[in-house]
Amino acid sequence: MNGIMVKFTKSVFFLLVLILILSVGVVVYSADEDIVRSRMRLGEDIENLDPAHLVRGYDIALVLYSNLLKYKSGSSELVPDAAEEVDVSEDGKVITFKLKEGIQFHKGYGEMTAEDVKFSFERIIDPDQNSEYVADWQTLERVEVTGRYTGKIILKDALASLLVTTIPFTPGSIVSKKAYEEMGNKFATNPIGSGPYYLEKWEPEQVLVLKRFEEYFDEKPNIDKIELYPLVDKNISEMNFDKGDLDVTEISLDSIDRYKAESDVDVHILSALKYGFIGFNHKYPPFDNINVRKALRYAIDVDMIIDGAYNGVPERANAMIAPGILGYWEDAPQYNVNLEKARNLLDEAGYPDGFEVEMVTTSNPLYMNICQIAKENLRKIGVEVNIKIIETSAWYEYVGKESHPIMFFETFSLTLDPGYWVEWFTTDQVGKWNFLKWSNSRYDELADEAAIMMDLEKREEMYIEMQKIMDEEAAIIWLTNGAKAYVSNERVKPVFLGHYNQYRYWEITD
Amino acid sequence: MFKYITRRLIVTLITVLGATIILFIIIQFLPGDPATVILGPRATPEIIEEVRAKMWLDRPVHIQLVRFLYNIVRGDLGTDVLNYMPVSTLVFNALPYTIVLAITSILIASLVGIPLGTYAAAYKNSLPDKITGLLSISMIAIPSFLAGVLFLLFFSVYLDWFPAMGGGKEGDILSQIWHLILPASSLALGWIGYIARIMRASVLEEMTEDYVRTARSKGLTLRKVIFKHVLRGALIPVIAVIGVGFGNLLGGAVITEIIFHRPGLGTLIYNAIQSRNYPIVQGGLIIAVLLYSLVNLLADLSYGFIDPRVRSD
Numbered sequence: 001m002n003g004i005m006v007k008f009t010k011s012v013f014f015l016l017v018l019i020l021i022l023s024v025g026v027v028v029y030s031a032d033e034d035i036v037r038s039r040m041r042l043g044e045d046i047e048n049l050d051p052a053h054l055v056r057g058y059d060i061a062l063v064l065y066s067n068l069l070k071y072k073s074g075s076s077e078l079v080p081d082a083a084e085e086v087d088v089s090e091d092g093k094v095i096t097f098k099l100k101e102g103i104q105f106h107k108g109y110g111e112m113t114a115e116d117v118k119f120s121f122e123r124i125i126d127p128d129q130n131s132e133y134v135a136d137w138q139t140l141e142r143v144e145v146t147g148r149y150t151g152k153i154i155l156k157d158a159l160a161s162l163l164v165t166t167i168p169f170t171p172g173s174i175v176s177k178k179a180y181e182e183m184g185n186k187f188a189t190n191p192i193g194s195g196p197y198y199l200e201k202w203e204p205e206q207v208l209v210l211k212r213f214e215e216y217f218d219e220k221p222n223i224d225k226i227e228l229y230p231l232v233d234k235n236i237s238e239m240n241f242d243k244g245d246l247d248v249t250e251i252s253l254d255s256i257d258r259y260k261a262e263s264d265v266d267v268h269i270l271s272a273l274k275y276g277f278i279g280f281n282h283k284y285p286p287f288d289n290i291n292v293r294k295a296l297r298y299a300i301d302v303d304m305i306i307d308g309a310y311n312g313v314p315e316r317a318n319a320m321i322a323p324g325i326l327g328y329w330e331d332a333p334q335y336n337v338n339l340e341k342a343r344n345l346l347d348e349a350g351y352p353d354g355f356e357v358e359m360v361t362t363s364n365p366l367y368m369n370i371c372q373i374a375k376e377n378l379r380k381i382g383v384e385v386n387i388k389i390i391e392t393s394a395w396y397e398y399v400g401k402e403s404h405p406i407m408f409f410e411t412f413s414l415t416l417d418p419g420y421w422v423e424w425f426t427t428d429q430v431g432k433w434n435f436l437k438w439s440n441s442r443y444d445e446l447a448d449e450a451a452i453m454m455d456l457e458k459r460e461e462m463y464i465e466m467q468k469i470m471d472e473e474a475a476i477i478w479l480t481n482g483a484k485a486y487v488s489n490e491r492v493k494p495v496f497l498g499h500y501n502q503y504r505y506w507e508i509t510d
Numbered sequence: 511m512f513k514y515i516t517r518r519l520i521v522t523l524i525t526v527l528g529a530t531i532i533l534f535i536i537i538q539f540l541p542g543d544p545a546t547v548i549l550g551p552r553a554t555p556e557i558i559e560e561v562r563a564k565m566w567l568d569r570p571v572h573i574q575l576v577r578f579l580y581n582i583v584r585g586d587l588g589t590d591v592l593n594y595m596p597v598s599t600l601v602f603n604a605l606p607y608t609i610v611l612a613i614t615s616i617l618i619a620s621l622v623g624i625p626l627g628t629y630a631a632a633y634k635n636s637l638p639d640k641i642t643g644l645l646s647i648s649m650i651a652i653p654s655f656l657a658g659v660l661f662l663l664f665f666s667v668y669l670d671w672f673p674a675m676g677g678g679k680e681g682d683i684l685s686q687i688w689h690l691i692l693p694a695s696s697l698a699l700g701w702i703g704y705i706a707r708i709m710r711a712s713v714l715e716e717m718t719e720d721y722v723r724t725a726r727s728k729g730l731t732l733r734k735v736i737f738k739h740v741l742r743g744a745l746i747p748v749i750a751v752i753g754v755g756f757g758n759l760l761g762g763a764v765i766t767e768i769i770f771h772r773p774g775l776g777t778l779i780y781n782a783i784q785s786r787n788y789p790i791v792q793g794g795l796i797i798a799v800l801l802y803s804l805v806n807l808l809a810d811l812s813y814g815f816i817d818p819r820v821r822s823d
Contacts, residue, residue: 047592
């Protein structure tokens with residue numbers, strides 16, 4: 001029997017020695033100082049880095065590629081990027097550009113010329129390409145090359161969003177024609193641009209490594225390498241940040257207070273550029289009745305939802321478009337809780353005793369909390385809500401087609417152009433992305449007109465008018481434009497692009 | 511023996527084929543159109559149609575299935591619809607990480623669980639036996655995802671002994687072992703308790719056999735009896751449990767891989783299901799099924815080696 005004990009003691013001793021050896025290992029294995037590690041935007045891995053098909057990783061596209069124009073960091077002022085000058089004709093139909101000379105593509109693919117610009121933009125409207133960005137370039141006729149560095153973008157019609165979101169962002173990325181023609185489909189995972197970083201390595205689901213491009217034409221970034229980790233869960237990301245394995249990460253809104261108490265951590269709170277709303281299905285009785293919609297608008301306690309579900313972080317929204325975006329409606333009316341008015345409106349609508357209804361949302365914990373609060377709010381006017389959770393991946397198909405009564409949802413982060421904000425509610429999107437199934441012909445007209453209106457003041461008025469229409473019809477209950485919170489440690493100073501939740505990695509400083 | 515192996519191989523093949531067909535059909539019934547999910551709100555109907563065609567989603571299910579099986583026989587697991595990478599590359603890059611994780615967990619669980627159970631049986635009803643029993647049950651009760659998060663918080667964030675994420679530096683074995691310890695231990699924890707309990711019961715049962723009494727009466731020490739005779743028979747149920755448990759372990763590995771941000775089959779399949787990237791889901795699952803069946807086959811065969819009675823049934 002003693003023999004067994006001796007064996008045991010030996011094994012325990014062996015284990016302890018093993019642990020000791022491995023502990024020494026970790027001390028030897030130290031981090032390289034010139035690397036910044038961050039959670040990937042939204043925690044999602046990229047799929048395809050070809051700008052014609054890139055639907056995840058817009059932030060990565062911004063450092064891989066140069067565009068003709070870019071936004072000055074932290075502002076909405078456009079400045080030249082790869083272009084030396086850009087001129088827009090008076091009718092908005094011709095954009096003339098002149099490239100800076102000597103811009104080099106990554107990995108020895110040579111100098112950028114006007115041919116690369118032509119190739120990059122025209123292939124997006126090429127039907128064979130089936131690019132996700134065809135709508136962004138919808139009025140492009142062709143790009144005319146007038147010299148090695150000069151060219152003209154010729155449009156069928158003016159398009160207001162072209163200079164706001166198309167040219168400075170993903171669909172305006174300039175790729176190397178030579179590299180694309182050489183690689184074909186492989187370009188998706190071997191992107192060649194001329195931005196401040198090139199793709200050094202991508203291990204799917206694990207890490208994406210960007211390396212500083214030493215021949216970058218503009219001011220070179222301080223940081224040699226950026227490692228981006230697709231960490232799905234924000235809590236796990238926070239643990240990795242606490243441990244020091246990440247220098248920057250998005251955190252959940254609930255963690256803001258904890259990090260604010262730490263002296264060596266910077267907390268950044270940014271407007272999220274989306275809208276969270278409680279939406280009615282206008283085709284579904286009793287929500288086809290305006291008084292019912294108005295009654296619910298008086299019963300939902302928006303401030304309580306922001307405090308309870310969003311930890312009180314984001315501002316309340318009274319209309320669709322967020323502050324700082326063209327078309328922001330500053331004087332939009334705010335509907336505070338008024339149960340008496342709500343009950344009277346229900347009475348007028350013929351529902352003096354309320355009714356029972358299903359509220360749908362996705363399995364996102366934030367969304368479920370919001371629905372719980374709304375359920376309690378509505379119970380006070382006799383409306384009994386049953387919450388139904390739809391799995392996220394099945395959501396779009398469900399709300400596009402099914403006849404759901406009422407829902408909570410948030411849109412994706414939207415762009416700087418108001419056209420992308422209002423397009424969710426046009427009639428032609430019913431059955432697709434207009435989950436409200438709401439339809440208003442004046443709203444549709446305005447959406448079309450505003451898209452090509454080059455006079456900014458008039459354009460702004462149009463977007464405000466569209467929001468007024470939605471308000472008068474009590475089409476939707478706006479909650480907030482949301483907020484996102486990030487933390488960074490003291491070695492890193494991320495610069496955020498004004499109103500567009502993306503890191504400007506190349507401006508991260510030590 | 512040859513006949514036995516052939517029979518088991520045929521059964522395994524049929525199992526793999528059946529599981530593949532069932533999985534293929536289940537995936538078809540998942541809600542959410544993959545083309546819409548993958549492409550997001552910006553996609554036009556034309557693009558959605560193109561992606562559907564690329565995934566063969568516009569054909570009837572049985573045609574898709576036949577094509578899928580035909581391609582598998584040719585060794586082609588398909589192509590990721592979004593970035594054109596071969597699914598086999600993605601799966602076989604991830605696979606070694608999962609196998610290493612699972613094997614290490616089993617090793618840890620066996621190395622700790624088997625002696626623990628044997629010890630408890632040898633000292634039946636003593637205080638150490640009772641403590642071992644309590645510990646085992648507690649370990650079984652802790653799900654691996656909870657153990658993972660707790661280990662991460664305590665050993666990695668708080669004590670800073672182990673790294674929190676990744677599979678270690680490529681080509682650096684020390685770093686890879688270092689990254690393996692926490693996930694493998696958290697995955698092994700429940701199994702330690704489980705194996706210890708089964709081992710204890712199995713040793714006790716074996717000790718009541720006549721041959722043990724004979725051996726003891728011939729003057730052999732308890733230690734010799736246990737090591738020379740009892741363990742051989744007592745290990746069979748444990749090996750059976752490990753064989754079947756490997757499947758559970760793969761399931762636990764999914765969550766463990768996500769918590770520790772480890773590369774692996776689990777992470778790959780999980781993310782692919784989220785984005786409805788069917789070719790990856792199908793390719794990943796069929797490899798998982800193969801792996802599972804193979805381990806079961808090996809477990810079955812190993813009883814034969816350990817206990818000749820199994821061969822002759």
